[in-house]
Amino acid sequence: DIQKLAAHVVLLSSPGLGHLIPFIELGNHFALIHTHLKVTLLAVTSQTSEAETQILNSAMKTNLINIIQIPSPNIFHLIEYDAAPVTRLCVMMREAKPSIRKALSNMTLRPSLFIVDIFGTESLSIAKELRILNYVFVASHAKFLSLVIYTPVLDKQIEGQYVDQEEPLKIPGCNLVPPEDVVDPMLDRNSVQYEEYREVGNRILESDAILVNTWEELEHKHLQALRDEDLLGQILNKIPVHGIGPLVRQRVSETSEEFEPLLQWLDKQPNESVIYISFGSGGTISFEQMTELAWGLELSQQRFVWVVRAPTKVSADAAFFTTKYFNSGDNEVADYLPEGFLSRTNNIGTLIPEWAPQSSILRHRSVGGFLSHCGWNSTLESITNGVPMIAWPLYAEQRMNATLLVEDLGVAVRPKVLPTKKVVDREEIASMVREIMVVDENMKRNPIRGRVKKIRHSAEKALLKGGSSYAAMSRVVKTITSKS
Numbered sequence: 011d012i013q014k015l016a017a018h019v020v021l022l023s024s025p026g027l028g029h030l031i032p033f034i035e036l037g038n039h040f041a042l043i044h045t046h047l048k049v050t051l052l053a054v055t056s057q058t059s060e061a062e063t064q065i066l067n068s069a070m071k072t073n074l075i076n077i078i079q080i081p082s083p084n085i086f087h088l089i090e091y092d093a094a095p096v097t098r099l100c101v102m103m104r105e106a107k108p109s110i111r112k113a114l115s116n117m118t119l120r121p122s123l124f125i126v127d128i129f130g131t132e133s134l135s136i137a138k139e140l141r142i143l144n145y146v147f148v149a150s151h152a153k154f155l156s157l158v159i160y161t162p163v164l165d166k167q168i169e170g171q172y173v174d175q176e177e178p179l180k181i182p183g184c185n186l187v188p189p190e191d192v193v194d195p196m197l198d199r200n201s202v203q204y205e206e207y208r209e210v211g212n213r214i215l216e217s218d219a220i221l222v223n224t225w226e227e228l229e230h231k232h233l234q235a236l237r238d239e240d241l242l243g244q245i246l247n248k249i250p251v252h253g254i255g256p257l258v259r260q261r262v263s264e265t266s267e268e269f270e271p272l273l274q275w276l277d278k279q280p281n282e283s284v285i286y287i288s289f290g291s292g293g294t295i296s297f298e299q300m301t302e303l304a305w306g307l308e309l310s311q312q313r314f315v316w317v318v319r320a321p322t323k324v325s326a327d328a329a330f331f332t333t334k335y336f337n338s339g340d341n342e343v344a345d346y347l348p349e350g351f352l353s354r355t356n357n358i359g360t361l362i363p364e365w366a367p368q369s370s371i372l373r374h375r376s377v378g379g380f381l382s383h384c385g386w387n388s389t390l391e392s393i394t395n396g397v398p399m400i401a402w403p404l405y406a407e408q409r410m411n412a413t414l415l416v417e418d419l420g421v422a423v424r425p426k427v428l429p430t431k432k433v434v435d436r437e438e439i440a441s442m443v444r445e446i447m448v449v450d451e452n453m454k455r456n457p458i459r460g461r462v463k464k465i466r467h468s469a470e471k472a473l474l475k476g477g478s479s480y481a482a483m484s485r486v487v488k489t490i491t492s493k494s
């Protein structure tokens with residue numbers, strides 16, 4: 011009923027589950043708390059991911075938002091030249107612009123607000139041309155946003171590679187950033203993907219406001235710095251930054267019959283006794299590392315659910331575009347694991363090939379730990395269920411996320427060396443698993459668990475009426491409904 015709808019919010023997501031999932035959640039969030047809004051998601055997807063198709067299909071079934079799939083731009087030339095992930099994303103989003111323009115200008119109900127992710131910032135100009143208010147939604151945290159907008163400044167300040175700097179990088183309002191924590195595209199300043207990434211930092215400043223998947227209580231200091239004119243506010247020049255999170259998967263039903271045995275197995279385990287192991291939608295580890303991980307789990311004597319993928323020599327981030335999810339190939343999981351591992355751990359562990367219903371697993375009462383690659387969606391799914399983590403960053407901004415979790419928030423432990431640089435051995439893995447899973451017998455508690463539960467509580471409060479994220483969303487809705 012078009013007449014009754016006050017305003018139309020249009021979202022644009024770029025390829026990859028780490029972008030698609032939070033955009034669906036943002037759309038659902040708008041539609042659920044403000045029922046008078048019409049919400050449309052323009053989804054640019056990669057061509058290889060069955061998981062993307064499944065997630066889009068289940069989001070369509072909920073009928074909360076309209077979904078328009080933008081035809082996937084052809085990226086064969088990029089694959090041929092082995093272009094880096096950020097280059098691929100930016101080029102795909104650039105090539106999709108004519109279809110995005112067409113979709114936006116053909117809408118019967120004129121869009122009141124257009125929201126893009128950081129890889130879609132080139133499409134902000136289309137909204138400007140059509141005189142539509144436009145925002146950026148950063149599906150990560152405020153410290154990450156700080157780095158993105160500060161990169162053009164660092165680019166002028168610093169000579170040589172960032173990773174070769176002897177001193178940590180200084181970003182106003184943030185703890186010092188160790189050079190090895192920079193996001194992947196900053197690892198090589200001579201690369202095309204670095205230039206693409208740096209320009210995102212400039213283009214974000216063309217938006218009318220920025221939404222971030224974080225909340226005031228989690229990142230008060232970072233959000234304040236983004237508003238403070240003596241700090242990062244100077245760069246943003248009055249562009250408002252709203253913490254509207256944590257938005258995590260809720261509505262999208264992800265349990266299919268295939269996963270019933272797993273959930274039934276979890277039902278039989280004691281509270282918070284199982285550690286869940288997964289490296290996100292595309293992450294993989296080497297054969298050698300898989301062997302150590304298997305032995306480490308066995309040594310820890312803890313129950314586990316492990317999402318196992320074939321080990322790879324391809325860098326973890328490239329896997330994002332090359333893996334065909336759900337396809338375990340000709341090999342059996344047992345082929346990658348130490349001999350006898352399956353039979354020895356039969357009673358305490360469950361292996362899931364390729365893909366698991368992650369948010370249902372993390373929500374389950376028997377899950378008490380998560381060994382994670384620290385993608386921001388996974389991180390939020392863990393925190394909002396009060397589950398402490400072992401931070402095992404692989405790619406993108408995950409090293410920075412790991413530092414935030416371990417040092418700023420104290421809700422995770424991490425290996426002493428970067429897992430991307432060196433194999434983490436079985437003893438260290440076993441000891442980290444025990445650190446987050448075992449409850450101190452005298453104190454009857456585990457300090458990391460205590461901290462993560464406090465944060466879960468603050469997340470719940472932020473989203474409720476009267477909470478900071480609720481208020482921020484209401485302000486956004488008020489802006490668009492008053493202008494419609």
Ligand code: UDP
Pocket residue numbers: 026027028029031259288289290291292317364365366367368369384385386387388389391
């Ligand atoms: N995911 C899932 N099952 C899997 C792996 C991932 O449901 O086996 C979901 C996960 O719950 C999260 C998203 O995929 O919502 C991954 O996003 P994240 O930001 O954590 O990492 P990325 O995959 O982008 O590196």
